[in-house]
Amino acid sequence: xxxxxxxxxxxxxxxxxxxxxxxxxxxxxxxxxxxxxxxxxxxxxxxxxxxxxxxxxxxxxxxxxxxxxxxxxxxxxxxxxxxxxxxxxxxxxxxxxxxxxxxx
Amino acid sequence: xxxxxxxxxxxxxxxxxxxxxxxxxxxxxxxxxxxxxxxxxxxxxxxxxxxxxxxxxxxxxxxxxxxxxxxxxxxxxxxxxxxxxxxxxxxxxxxxxxxxxxxxxxxxxxxxxxxxxxxxxxxxxxxxxxxxxxxxxxxxxxxxxxxxxxxxxxxxxxxxxxxxxxxxxxxxxxxxxxxxxxxxxxxxxxxxxxxxxxxxxxxxxxxxxxxxxxxxxxxxxxxxxxxxxxxxxxxxxxxxxxxxxxxxxxxxxxxxxxxxxxxxxxxxxxxxxxxxxxxxxxxxxxxxxxxxxxxxxxxxxxxxxxxxxxxxxxxxxxxxxxxxxxxxxxxxxxxxxxxxxxxxxxxxxxxxxxxxxxxxxxxxxxxxxxxxxxxxxxxxxxxxxxxxxxxxxxxxxxxxxxxxxxxxxxxxxxxxxxxxxxxxxxxxxxxxxxxxxxxxxxxxxxxxxxxxxxxxxxxxxxxxxxxxxxxxxxxxxxxxxxxxxxxxxxxxxxxxxxxxxxxxxxxxxxxxxxxxxxxxxxxxxxxxxxxxxxxxxxxxxxxxxxxxxxxxxxxxxxxxxxxx
Numbered sequence: 269x270x271x272x273x274x275x276x277x278x279x280x281x282x283x284x285x286x287x288x289x290x291x292x293x294x295x296x297x298x299x300x301x302x303x304x305x306x307x308x309x310x311x312x313x314x315x316x317x318x319x320x321x322x323x324x325x326x327x328x329x330x331x332x333x334x335x336x337x338x339x340x341x342x343x344x345x346x347x348x349x350x351x352x353x354x355x356x357x358x359x360x361x362x363x364x365x366x367x368x369x370x371x372x
Numbered sequence: 373x374x375x376x377x378x379x380x381x382x383x384x385x386x387x388x389x390x391x392x393x394x395x396x397x398x399x400x401x402x403x404x405x406x407x408x409x410x411x412x413x414x415x416x417x418x419x420x421x422x423x424x425x426x427x428x429x430x431x432x433x434x435x436x437x438x439x440x441x442x443x444x445x446x447x448x449x450x451x452x453x454x455x456x457x458x459x460x461x462x463x464x465x466x467x468x469x470x471x472x473x474x475x476x477x478x479x480x481x482x483x484x485x486x487x488x489x490x491x492x493x494x495x496x497x498x499x500x501x502x503x504x505x506x507x508x509x510x511x512x513x514x515x516x517x518x519x520x521x522x523x524x525x526x527x528x529x530x531x532x533x534x535x536x537x538x539x540x541x542x543x544x545x546x547x548x549x550x551x552x553x554x555x556x557x558x559x560x561x562x563x564x565x566x567x568x569x570x571x572x573x574x575x576x577x578x579x580x581x582x583x584x585x586x587x588x589x590x591x592x593x594x595x596x597x598x599x600x601x602x603x604x605x606x607x608x609x610x611x612x613x614x615x616x617x618x619x620x621x622x623x624x625x626x627x628x629x630x631x632x633x634x635x636x637x638x639x640x641x642x643x644x645x646x647x648x649x650x651x652x653x654x655x656x657x658x659x660x661x662x663x664x665x666x667x668x669x670x671x672x673x674x675x676x677x678x679x680x681x682x683x684x685x686x687x688x689x690x691x692x693x694x695x696x697x698x699x700x701x702x703x704x705x706x707x708x709x710x711x712x713x714x715x716x717x718x719x720x721x722x723x724x725x726x727x728x729x730x731x732x733x734x735x736x737x738x739x740x741x742x743x744x745x746x747x748x749x750x751x752x753x754x755x756x757x758x759x760x761x762x763x764x765x766x767x768x769x770x771x772x773x774x775x776x777x778x779x780x781x782x783x784x785x786x787x788x789x790x791x792x793x794x795x796x797x798x799x800x801x802x803x804x805x806x807x808x809x810x811x812x813x814x815x816x817x818x819x820x821x822x823x824x825x826x827x828x829x830x831x832x833x834x835x836x837x838x839x840x841x842x843x844x845x846x847x848x849x850x851x852x853x854x855x856x857x858x859x860x861x862x863x864x865x866x867x868x869x870x871x872x873x874x875x876x877x878x879x880x881x882x883x884x885x886x887x888x889x890x891x892x893x894x895x896x897x898x899x900x901x902x903x904x905x906x907x908x909x910x911x912x913x914x915x916x917x918x919x920x921x922x923x924x925x926x927x928x929x930x931x932x933x934x935x936x
Contacts, residue, residue, distance in 0.1 A: 269576050269616075269690050289415040289424045290578075290585045291523065291544050291858065310578050310585070311616075312425035313689045328693055329576040332615035337697040339689065350685055352696045360696050362681055369482035369500045370428060370683040372492070372626025 269328045270309040271316070272338075273301050277323035284315035284324060316341040317348065374797035376542075376549045378786040383410035383519070385766055386539060386554035388526045388590050391421025392752055393741025394560035395508040396470075397759035402515040404767055409518045412541055412552065414861070415585065416522045418509040421562055422583055422718075422742070423752065426502035426687040428622045430474075430481075431751040432467050435491045440464035443495060444927055447749040450646050452887045453905055454603060455721050456746035457927030458728045459758075463747055466757035471497065473756070478507045493625055502686040504752065524550060525861045526589060527793075529557065529737065530785055531597040534935070536736035537780050539593075540789045544861050549793055551786045555777075556736045556766045559724065560759065563608075563716030563742035564588030564872050566810070566865075569818035569825070570712050571617060573811075579690070581610040581617050581711045588715060590743050591723065592868035595875060600725040600733040600911045600920065602745035604872075605879035605892045607713035608720040609828060611651045613667075614707040618691035620667060622683050623706055627676045629667040631708065633657045639665070643889075647719075651710050652889035655827050666705035677702050710890065712814075712824055715872060718742040718750045720891065725909050725922075728931045729765030730758060733911075735935060736769060738762040746907070746925075796854040796863055806852055806862045809845055813870055816841045821877055822893060831895040832881060839877045846870050875910055875917055882908045882919045 273284070273293070280299030285291075289312060292305040301323070303309070316324045322342055328334030336355030341348055346366040353359045385401055387394045390413035398409050413420055434440055443464040448455050471489070475481050482490035482498035489497040512518050523544040530537045536557050541550040565582035578584040595601060611620050623629045631640040631654065639662075643653030654665045672680075677700055684691040695701060717723030723745030724732045732739050739745075740762040741755035750758060817823055820838035822830035849867050854860040885901035886894050909920040925931050 269579050286522075287416055287419050289420050289583065291415055291861075307575055308578050308584070310424070310580075310583060311688075311690045312419065314419040314424055316689075326689065326693065328616075328690060328697065329572070329574070329579070331572050331574045332576045332579060332690075333694055333698050335697060337693060339693050348685075350689070350692070352693060354697060362678075362685060362692070364502070364682050364685050366500055366503055367480055369480050369490070369498050370622075370686055371482075371498065371679045372428070372622045372683050 269311045269332055269334065270306040271303055272325045272327070273303060274323045274325065275300050277321045279321055281320060283318040283320070287314045287318045289314065313341065317343060374547065374794060376547050376790050376794055378549050378551060378790055380551050380553070380782060380786065381410070382553040384408045384555050384770065385410070386552055386557045387411045388539060388557060388559050389413060389421070389561035390417035390520065391560060391562055391741065392423055392504065392508065393755040393759040394558070395512050396756040397558050397560060397740055397763050398512055398518045399515065400760045400763040401766065402518050404763065406517060407770070410521065410552070411512065411518065412521045412524050412526055414523070414525045414544065417512060417520055418506050420505070421586070423501070423505045424583065425689070427504060427752055428501060428619055428683060428687045429492050429496045430471050430499055430753050431496045432749060432754040433471055433495060433497045434464065434468050435494055436488065438494065443467070446495065451606070451721055451748050452900070453924065454606060454887065454907065455748050456925045458925050458929045458931050459726070459747035461927040462728060462761055463750055463754050463757045466760055467753045470753040470756040470760070474504065477511050479504060500686055525864065526561070526593065527864050528789070529593045529597050531734055532780055534598065534734055535777060536734055540785065542793060542860055543857055545857055547857060549786070549790055551782050551789065553782055556738065556769055558738045558740060558762055558766060559590035559594060559732070559743050560741050561590030561743055562586035563714055563718065563722070564591065564869060565714050567715065567814070567817055567869055567873050567876070568712035568823040569814040571709065571824065572615065579617055581612055582714045582716060587865040587868050588872045589864070589868050592871045594724060594732060594734065594737065595871060595912060597734060598912055599737065600909050601875060602723065602725040602907050602909045603721040604715055604876045604910070605883045605908055606720040606722055606888060607891050608716045609651055609713050609890055610711045611654060611708055612711055613691055614709045616688065616690045616694050617711055618684060618688035620708055623667050623669060623680065626680060626683065627669065627672050629669050631665060632668045632705070633662040633665050635662060648888040648891045654708060655710060655890055659827055664707050666707050669701035669706050670703065672702055710824065713822065713828065715876060716742045717744045717747065718755055719748060721746050721748040727933050729768065730762035731765050731769070731933065733933050738766055793860060796852060796860055799851055799853045801853050802851060806859065806866050809848060809852070810866050813842065813845055813873060817873060821880060828890040829893045829895045830880060835877050835881050839874065842870055842873045842877065846874070878910060878917045878919060879908050
């Protein structure tokens with residue numbers, strides 16, 4: 269599991285690069301973020317939550333069952349929308365609210 | 373020729389590692405005094421350490437009608453007696469205060485109608501733990517006397533005459549070497565992951581339980597400088613959801629899912645419900661050909677399924693993605709497996725041998741959280757409680773013992789570390805790189821020191837091979853080339869892991885019994901032997917690892933080191 273960054277959506281703000289706990293993301297001279305060590309990602313999704321434009325895609329590696337689905341996150345206030353697009357193109361949207369505790 | 377610039381920094385108290393324990397210690401110190409506090413963090417304190425993704429619950433809490441002794445009883449029982457009563461009790465007495473502190477800082481805790489916290493089991497409360505690190509980071513930045521250095525990696529402690537004088541660090545991006553002068557140091561760098569071959573050794577090799585970026589740096593720095601360590605042989609192995617290595621407790625406790633084998637038999641009751649035995653049962657069922665094993669979730673309600681998916685987004689989002697991609701828990705039971713072993717003082721009891729006030733055997737060096745040994749089951753609130761106790765210990769140390777310090781020449785250390793680090797930046801390319809040696813280390817540990825491959829079992833013959841092979845790899849690391857500052861960090865991470873492996877192997881050899889299934893499954897001695905109801909400690913002496921046997925310390929005792 270790892271991430272990819274969409275160059276067209278990336279605005280080069282550097283937030284993902286700053287936040288990654290493994291320091292795995294760098295900014296190019298063209299001010300675009302790139303994942304330089306895709307095999308070293310822990311899957312914490314910090315970059316996903318930091319990105320203001322939804323440029324970061326989170327996916328499961330094929331070795332852990334990934335078959336083409338990707339996840340994006342969109343944060344508005346306390347609400348995070350998690351948009352999961354399966355290989356067949358059908359999106360599933362889940363919402364979490366940072367003001368709400370886990371029931372479990 | 374790549375040159376490093378040397379920057380000399382000075383502070384009263386240095387905190388190595390800005391995870392949960394490090395940040396909370398800084399806050400407590402800032403409350404208590406006007407001293408200068410410096411956090412040095414390899415990543416960024418907003419999302420570094422174990423809680424980067426979040427956490428499912430506060431799992432160390434004294435619930436209604438129970439006492440701190442109830443928690444100590446539990447932790448001692450789970451550790452089969454190899455835990456420090458003094459450390460567990462002083463921690464347990466502060467757990468609820470730490471939870472209340474987190475709530476004041478902004479953590480959402482589920483409440484009952486009467487305003488009390490909603491409990492999850494007998495020792496846990498329900499929260500939204502997605503943002504504990506951002507909450508702590510905001511509080512840290514509000515304190516003017518805390519200075520934070522993000523993306524700076526501590527590579528060694530400066531110790532003279534068994535007393536700490538500061539640390540050496542390198543910037544993860546820029547060619548800068550830092551020599552940090554400090555009167556006291558708190559080691560809060562976390563435990564060690566990545567010693568053994570992981571569950572997913574290919575593309576997803578870092579999809580592990582513990583942060584793969586926690587490489588035991590502070591523990592290794594302490595070990596090199598002669599600190600006494602304890603109970604490294606009590607490895608922690610987590611029972612997790614297969615592939616995603618996501619937590620199982622939320623499913624087991626949340627929807628009451630039982631552990632079943634592929635015949636549908638509930639097996640968890642056969643092996644006992646201690647932390648090691650829950651894992652061990654799964655290992656045995658698999659070995660008997662009754663696997664794969666699962667948490668029985670088929671048949672849960674729509675509402676339960678949605679709540680599970682949301683709970684995992686708040687701590688392990690890959691599990692939710694997997695459910696959506698591969699089939700929901702309503703349709704498919706959740707397959708479970710054991711992880712590779714880790715060295716960690718927050719779940720098991722491996723780490724620095726400390727006094728009751730969390731002082732290591734090196735004067736002025738304190739430990740809290742996953743680096744502090746003898747105090748298992750501390751989790752988030754316990755790591756915070758320990759940070760608070762260490763903060764008090766540091767204040768006391770600074771007001772009394774620190775005046776015995778002699779002046780040292782920091783420039784001498786600056787030049788010494790500059791030479792050492794520039795060597796890696798300028799050495800010629802080799803046939804192998806850091807990654808190759810890391811994989812070799814993980815293979816050796818997996819094959820000969822009780823990894824996943826052998827069902828966590830090991831014996832003396834295998835351990836001896838492991839020791840010799842790890843020694844050979846240690847020698848090779850001195851000639852590894854670093855093509856960037858980031859690669860220089862990778863070299864240090866590997867060196868630290870190898871050093872910890874070497875100590876771990878001696879600890880595994882020294883406990884000639886099997887007290888905890890899987891965590892320390894000694895095939896030469898498959899039974900528990902109460903001759904070993906003692907701590908196995910270790911320390912480097914004249915370049916050799918010396919094993920020290922110490923008697924059990926009970927609760928109520930105030931344990932202090934006998935400094936010579």
